[in-house]
Amino acid sequence: MVLRVNGLFGWVRANDRRSIALFGGLILAINVGAALFLLLPLLAVDPDHAPVTAWGGYARRYVPLVTLAAGAVFALHLMRHVRSVQRLTGFAFVDDADEPRLCRLVEPLAIGMGLPAPYVGVIEARALNAFACGLGRRDAVVVVTRGLIDALDDEELAAVLAHELAHIVNGDIRLLAAADAGLRLVGWLARPPAARRQQVGALLSLPVIMAVLPPLFVFILIAGICGQAAIRGSRLIRLMISSSREFIADACAVEATQNPAALVSALRRIDGRSRLNHLPPGQDAMMIDGASEGGFATHPTIARRIAVIVAVTGSMALNAPKRRDTRSPDQRDRAACAIRTGVFGAAPPASERGTPDLVDPGDARNWLGFTPVMTLGAVLAVAVFLGMHRHDLHRPAALAAALDPRPAGILLAVVGREFVCNAAFSSVGLALRATGLDRPVGCDAAPARDLAAAQTSGSVGRFLAALTEPPAGLSMHPNGTFGSAPSPATEAETVRTRRCFRTKGYARGDGGLHAVDAPPRRDGAFDIGRWLAGAEAQAVQTAAAGPEAGDRPLDDYLSSRKSIVHAVDRYFGEPGLAMMRRSFASPSHQRAIGRLRERLGDPRWAxxxxxxxxxxxxxxxxxxxxxVTCSARDRMDRKATVPPT
Structure with missing residues (x-):
């Protein structure tokens, strides 16, 4: 075997540089995943800064935020790393009283390598494996399996422990902890939301999406491909970081023990016997041995590692001196029995393992990011699309128009804008009313015009056309919402044509009809004389108001007359309306009306x-x-159409 670097420690220098570059690639993968995750929400609420449509705006506004958020998530995962690993693997902390042989080997090796004595843990499993975890030298933990303690003699076990201590010295435990946190974050960001649904939902959702919004289906395909590329690229980055660091740790172990033969012998014993069955795929990157093939590979093969040690150390790796072995007879018997029966990889009891909280980095998904059920749903979606557009199969332009993402983008922007505006309005509605505003600033655009402009001949166009048509009995408002109340344009037309103003529905006398000449009640309620006197005072104030008062007196006068007309018709009926008309014919009211006519003469004001x-x-x-109110106008019209008896 020919090494492209100078000796084992040439790997150290070469892989330090390579790990920095690869870790930068992991950060890039996180940003790709974040862009995919944020695309649809930003198209809805902030289309001017959404990825794909406005990369520059997205980079300026959201990339720094994503980076800060990723840093916060990294910090959280790193602080919880040892606890998470303990819950995942089920190791228990031990000391000299529990494992005197193991601790007597760890402590002098740590001192010789310039480390404080690390914590020690044991996994009660027959597999032969070991790992180190933590963030720094002072909180590091060296963990070995029960099978490894029983199967290796003192020299072999010391070589394995030196390998794990080398990971602590070189900072590999921190690097791998960060790589795992990054892979979990990429997997969470880049996984399509539809993939988390139940199987029936995953099967039916894609055909429904294709029937209603075909561009959204295309986005799901693109997001799935990019997301899987980010996930698999992140796994590859972690594999390259982990595998390169194994060569470095082997080199440091040889230097610390001056016994390459013991390390080679230990690796040969470990080969094929290291798998922990309860460990999720891809989570063995921190182990001394793990998967070396497939999508979850994390290690170089044992054969390659041994070949590198032999190529560099020569006969020292092959001529093994007599080794020290302080194992008890029971330990030797258990190891011999395990080797004969092939019992390796047994999981510890569930009560000892705890609940793993490290995310499994992958499930059975193809390059589209689809599970088998979702793949079937995608096939059905394509069939639905072809069936809906069977008459356009010979016209590529028509098919392209059906998949045009621009109408869907406008739809998302309109829906998102209304959601944000309505949410803001509900939270600050009282303050807005106090300032005379009906809606937040920037929320007065007419999405109905946007939706109409976005209509095309495809499915999205038909969907948008349906949105712009108000349902039966409802009217569309300028902000694009529907309601039982007529739109301002409809209401203004009613005032002009029917010569009345709209109020909340009422029936005359539903509060009890009162006589206009009845004595006033003690509580002052239903006093028509007092109401009309108040209207007279308002008319006087309006007629006498100076220019400094502006148009507020006219607004108050109009509101006052509307309230009086409504109340009198509702509680006093025709006698009250007749009394009101006589009161409104006074000179004060006539002067107020004259001032209103004069103001309407200014076309700019009107x-x-x-x-x-x-x-x-x-x-x-x-x-x-x-x-008068439209309720009163309806009665007048009905009375006018009834023939006299």
């Missing part, structure tokens, strides 16, 4: 009024006797 307000001002100024 044009700046809201449509409903402008229509009500115009009706009051031109025909004050017709300024």
């Amino acid at each position: 044009a700046g009024l809201p449509p409903v307000r402008r229509a009500e001002f115009t009706l009051l100024a031109n025909s004050p006797e017709d300024f």
Whole structure:
């Protein structure tokens, strides 16, 4: 075997540089996953800074935020790393009283390698394996399996322990902890949301999405491909970091023990007997031996590692001196029995393992990021699309129009804008009303126009067209929402054509009809004389107001007349309306009406009024006797159509 670097310690220098570059690639994979995760939400709430459509805006606004958030998640996972590994592997901490042989080997090796004595743990499993974990030299833990303690003599066990201590000296435990945290984050960000649903939902959701919004199906495909590329690339990065560090740790173990033969012998005993059955795939990167083939490979093969040691140390790795063995007879018997029967990889009891909380980095997904059930759903989705567009199969342009993502982007932007505006309105509605605003600033655009502009001949176009048509009995408002209340344009047209203003529905007398000449009640309620006197005072104030008062007196006068008309019709009926008309014919009211007519003569002022307000001002100024509620107008119209008896 020919080494491309100078000796075992040439691996150290070469792989330090390589690990930095590869870890940078892992950070890039995290940002790719974050961009995929944020694409749809940002298209809805912030399309000017969404990835794909506005990479520059996304990079300026969200990449720093993603980086900070990733740093916070890294810090959280790193702080919990030892505890997470303990829950995953089920190791228990031991000391001299529990494992005197093991601790007597660890402590002098640690001192010789310049380390404080690490914590020691044991996994009660017959597999032959070991690992080190932690973030630094002071909180590091060296863990071995029961099978390894029983199967190796003192020299072999010391070589394995020196290998794990080398991971602590070289900072590999911190690097691998960060790599695992990054892989978990990439897997969480890049996994398509549909993949987390139940199987039936995964099977049916994709055909439904294709029937309603085909561009969303295309996005799911692209996101799945990019997400799987990020996940598999992250696994490859971790494999390259982990495998390269194994060569370095082997070199340090040889230097610390001056006994390459013991390390070679230990690796040969471990080969094929290291698997912990309860460990999820891909989580053996921290072990002295792990998977060397397949999508979850984390280690170079034992044969290659031995070949490197032999190539560098020569006969020292082959000529093994007599080795020390302080194992008890029971330990030797257990090891011999395990070798004869092939009992390796047995999991510890569930009560001792705890609940693993490290995320399994992958499940059975293909390069599209689909499980087998989702793949079947994707095939059905394609069949649905071809069936819906069977008449356009010979027209590629029509098929491309059906998959055009721009209408879907506009739809998401409109829906997201309304969600944000309505949420903001609900939380600050009182403050907005206090300042005279009905909706948050920037929320007055008309999404109905956006939706109409986005309509195409494809499925998205038909879907958007349906959105722009109000359901039966409902009206569309300028903000794109539907409601039982008429839109401002409809309400203004009602004022102009029917010559009345709308109020909340009521029936005359539903609060009890009162006589206009009845004595006032002690509580002052239903005192029509007091109501009309208040309206007279309002008219006087409006007529006498100076220019400094602005248009507020006119607004107050209009509101006052609407309230009086409504209350009198509801509680006093026709006698009350007749009394009200006589009161409104007073000179004070006539002067107030004259001032309103004069103000409406300014076309710029009239044009700046809201449509409903402008229509009500115009009706009051031109025909004050017709300024009644629409409920009263309905009764008048019915009475006019009834033939006299």
